[in-house]
Amino acid sequence: MSDGTGTDLRDLGVSVAGQSLLHHVGFRVQPGQRVALLGASGSGKSLTVLALLGLLGPQFRVQGTLRVDGCELPWRQAPGRRPGMAAVFQDSQAALNPVVRLDRQLLPAVARRRRTGAAEAGQVMAELLREVGFEDPERILRAHPSQLSGGQRQRVCLALAMAASPDLLVADEPTTALDMISQRQVVEALRRCTGPGRSALLFITHDLAVAADLCDDVVVLDRGRVVEAGPMQQVLRSPRAAFTVALVAAARAGLRPAATPVGPDARTGLESVAAPLDAAS
Numbered sequence: 001m002s003d004g005t006g007t008d009l010r011d012l013g014v015s016v017a018g019q020s021l022l023h024h025v026g027f028r029v030q031p032g033q034r035v036a037l038l039g040a041s042g043s044g045k046s047l048t049v050l051a052l053l054g055l056l057g058p059q060f061r062v063q064g065t066l067r068v069d070g071c072e073l074p075w076r077q078a079p080g081r082r083p084g085m086a087a088v089f090q091d092s093q094a095a096l097n098p099v100v101r102l103d104r105q106l107l108p109a110v111a112r113r114r115r116t117g118a119a120e121a122g123q124v125m126a127e128l129l130r131e132v133g134f135e136d137p138e139r140i141l142r143a144h145p146s147q148l149s150g151g152q153r154q155r156v157c158l159a160l161a162m163a164a165s166p167d168l169l170v171a172d173e174p175t176t177a178l179d180m181i182s183q184r185q186v187v188e189a190l191r192r193c194t195g196p197g198r199s200a201l202l203f204i205t206h207d208l209a210v211a212a213d214l215c216d217d218v219v220v221l222d223r224g225r226v227v228e229a230g231p232m233q234q235v236l237r238s239p240r241a242a243f244t245v246a247l248v249a250a251a252r253a254g255l256r257p258a259a260t261p262v263g264p265d266a267r268t269g270l271e272s273v274a275a276p277l278d279a280a281s
């Protein structure tokens with residue numbers, strides 16, 4: 001599809017103090033598409049995300065263009081002001097005030113985003129919390145963030161991000177700090193909140209197995225450059241760049257032994273995470 005809709009990043013170059021960190025990075029996220037941005041530590045994932053969200057500091061020199069639905073956006077914008085974009089980050093602890101009840105910190109934000117009164121904001125948030133997998137949203141809303149697990153906090157952050165009804169959800173390593181079961185729940189929540197007819201997803205990770213489980217397309221970064229991009233199954237089946245070849249081999253090697261049953265929950269998670277890699281064999 002080339003109708004100009006969605007998020008279109010072209011030729012992104014980022015440098016600081018004369019040192020080039022990103023080189024001609026470009027990709028497109030269509031409405032409702034789930035795209036993984038994959039790369040090792042230091043490959044440039046965070047800089048790319050900050051540029052997309054308009055949050056790079058003034059010390060960075062930025063080149064290239066970013067268009068959303070055909071409209072060019074500036075490289076810097078106040079936090080949370082990117083039209084049509086919302087984000088969740090790895091550190092859900094930092095995103096929430098640990099000592100303030102969730103209803104007291106979330107509902108005013110939801111009321112602002114949805115331009116509604118308090119009662120309606122409560123209903124909207126309860127519905128969103130159900131969508132990200134909480135069966136008892138009222139109890140969650142009465143809790144303090146410090147009473148929740150990291151995975152639960154991450155799903156609360158996701159529900160809050162979805163309150164903005166974003167066209168594009170940017171999820172920056174949201175599962176990295178989580179155990180396997182919590183990771184699985186966050187991935188399922190992301191799957192429910194995004195996809196055709198819903199928000200598009202840019203899922204940033206260094207974990208190919210998780211990316212393969214969730215995303216239809218992948219963009220691989222290595223040392224500040226896009227080294228591979230395309231449909232996930234095609235890239236898994238026949239990776240071209242040396243870096244991607246190594247990544248696919250490592251993911252397969254890492255997952256097969258771990259898929260040995262060690263308990264009902266762990267087995268379920270591992271099998272389904274391994275499945276997209278196996279399917280592409």
Ligand SMILES: Nc1ncnc2c1ncn2[C@@H]1O[C@H](COP(=O)(O)OP(=O)(O)OP(=O)(O)O)[C@@H](O)[C@H]1O
Pocket residue numbers: 016021039040041042043044045046047048206
């Ligand atoms: N403020 C800065 N000054 C100088 N170099 C920087 C700065 N911020 C990032 N870099 C460099 O840019 C490169 C890309 O960093 P970036 O944080 O985007 O990587 P990443 O892929 O997100 O890594 P990780 O997975 O570890 O978060 C790295 O080599 C990093 O050292």
